[in-house]
Amino acid sequence: MKKNTKLTLCLVTLLAAVALLGAVYLAARPSPVTGEKSIAVTVVHADKSEKIFRYETDAEYLGSVLMEDGLVKGEQGAYGLYIKEVDGEVADFAVNGAYWALFEGEEYATTGIDATVLEDGDQFSLVYTLG
Numbered sequence: 001m002k003k004n005t006k007l008t009l010c011l012v013t014l015l016a017a018v019a020l021l022g023a024v025y026l027a028a029r030p031s032p033v034t035g036e037k038s039i040a041v042t043v044v045h046a047d048k049s050e051k052i053f054r055y056e057t058d059a060e061y062l063g064s065v066l067m068e069d070g071l072v073k074g075e076q077g078a079y080g081l082y083i084k085e086v087d088g089e090v091a092d093f094a095v096n097g098a099y100w101a102l103f104e105g106e107e108y109a110t111t112g113i114d115a116t117v118l119e120d121g122d123q124f125s126l127v128y129t130l131g
Contacts, residue, residue: 037120041066043087044127046098051087062124063114072100072113072126080112086126097131 039062041053059065063081066072073085083100084090091098102109102116103125109116116124 035120037118037122039065039118039120039122039124041071042123042125043071044125045087045089046091046128053087057118060118061114062116062118062122063112065118066113081114083113083126086128089128091128093131099129099131101125101127101129103127 036056036058039055039057041055041062043051043053045051053069053071055065055069057065059068063072067081071087072081072083074081074083076082083102084092086100091100093099102113104110104116105123109124111117
């Protein structure tokens, strides 16, 4: 009987910890900002040339802006949009390990492009990267 009680107590504790972590995540995640925003996206191509794209938008997420404009193309996957093409240049990981890295300011983005919340004045970079 003691084994069952310990097992039940461990399961209840584990479920409580999972619920607490879920609540912390939901409370801490960025929430979309409504209204007009100005953002800039710098594309760094394989040859290291750079091109800046500026947007005035009321969209809440970066992916919707760039997909609507046609700047990025990709495939929806289990983790969101997988970017395959930016500004007409394809990065094919299967061929040479290349991919498009997303940066928010100077930092590597912690979310995918379609989960990246926009705020007025944001600056992003999409950088052709060899893995």
